[in-house]
Amino acid sequence: MEEMLRRHIEQVVRLSDEEYAFVRQHFSIKYGKKGGLLIDKSEPVRYVYLVISGLLKLVYHDKTGRxxxxxxxxxxxxxxxxPAWFSRQPASLSLQCIEDTQVYCLSLDSYQTICAKLQKMxxxxxxxxxxxxxxxxERILSFLTATPRERYEQVLRKQPTLLQRVPKVLLAAYLGVSRETLSRLWRNNNRTAG
Amino acid sequence: MEEMLRRHIEQVVRLSDEEYAFVRQHFSIKYGKKGGLLIDKSEPVRYVYLVISGLLKLVYHDKTGRxxxxxxxxxxxxxxxxPAWFSRQPASLSLQCIEDTQVYCLSLDSYQTICAKLQKMxxxxxxxxxxxxxxxxERILSFLTATPRERYEQVLRKQPTLLQRVPKVLLAAYLGVSRETLSRLWRNNNRTAG
Structure with missing residues (x-):
């Protein structure tokens, strides 16, 4: 568990034990229950989060509450x-746990410190x-060029596990289609697959 | 002219004369005529470009040629x-001059060299x-939440000079609406403004 952060960083840069110890002391670990909020709209954004296990959604609620x-x-x-984290402004988005989730937390001050002190970081x-x-x-391009069906198939291809882990109503909110449209795509796809 | 690069970089980090000379030698300058291509689909992507003067569009042509x-x-x-530049793959996009345009050019090797040698960069x-x-x-959010009219108004607010410099058919392709829809928004807006 404790080593996930190191494995994750070392996919990009190698760290000595001393360097990793310096980096590690700037991170804390947090547990979020399913449904819990890591970032709450209008509240300060204290951290950037690295997901150890679980699943989060980053959401925007429009004027109608959608x-x-x-x-x-x-x-x-x-x-x-x-944008809120970098500018130390209140959140305009929310970050919510879809599953019980474990994360590393890094504050902006710590981010700036480890970047300044260690060029590798x-x-x-x-x-x-x-x-x-x-x-x-890539996502902008898919909004400009792809039909809802094509966007659905892109998710199937790129993040296949997402379809098992995410309720359909959330997938519809991600694809920017109604729940009815998504159900139709889902049915058609299963029919084609069968 | 020659100093635009330095002014641009020094909005973020201060460089000594020696450091700037080191950075500057990795950039070349290029002139593109209106209508000319800096990046051509399926060709190698040699540079990232910093615009000195003029206007470019980054475009994707779909299967129908749209x-x-x-x-x-x-x-x-x-x-x-x-994506193509970082992975040294052929371009899937094109970068075209809407006006006569002057740019600085930086290769991926030079980008990596100046980053590695100078942490400031x-x-x-x-x-x-x-x-x-x-x-x-922010653009993803506007595709998810905003109507074409709201997206048009966002451009009016954020990049007001764009409306004077860009033909309406291009603005429609940016907003993801038909030319007819854009003309309607344009007329309505001028009526409101008048």
Missing amino acids: EHIISFAMEDWWETDY EHFFLQKANRGHMASQ | EHIISFAMEDWWETDY EHFFLQKANRGHMASQ
Whole structure:
């Protein structure tokens, strides 16, 4: 368990025992119950989270109270309300546990400290930020070019386990379609598969 | 002119003359005529570009040949087909000049060299990547939650000069609406404003 953080970082940069000890002391561990909130809209955003186990949703509630899902975060994902976290403003998004979830927590001050003191960690976070940026651009492209059916099939292909772990109503909020449209896609897909 | 790169970088990190000279030697300057391509679909992606003057569009052509606009890049913007550039794969996007455009060019090898040799530059690119990631997330949110009219008004608010510089057919491809829908929004808006 304790070593997940090190394994995760060392997929990008190698750390000495001393360097890892320095990095590790800036992280705390937190447990969230299914349904619990790690980030609550309008509250301060204290941490960026790295998921150890479990599943989170990053959501926006519009004026009518309808929930829109920006992303799902599972094992090995970093997630927070980044604009609010970086600018030390209250959250405009919420981060909620879909399953019982265990996370590492890193404050902005700690993030800045470990980046400044250890270039390897600045390099690690640059890699992560670039990948996050590319994944977001891919999602923009799928909104511009793909039909709801194609977006559904992209999720099937890229995150197959998500379909087992996420209730259909949440998947619809992620794809930006109604629950009825999703049920139709689901039925058609199973018919094709069978 | 020559100093734009330095001014741009020093909005984030201060460089000594020696450090700037080291960074500067990794950039070349290129001129693109209106209509010219900096990145051509299926060709190698040699550079990330920083716009000195002019205007670019990053586009995806779908199977039917229809053009979808992922972003407009103007003065002070960095742009490339990032997934292709980082992975040294052929482009799946095109980057085209909407106006006569002047850019700095940076190869992936040079990017990696200046990041490795100068932590300040790794820090600079981390800031840029984080901002790019946040801007993309904002755009995803606007696809999930905003009507075409609201997306149009967001552009009016955030990039007012874009409306003067970009033909309406391109703006429609950026907003993900038909040209007819955009004309209706445009007329309604001018009526409200008048």
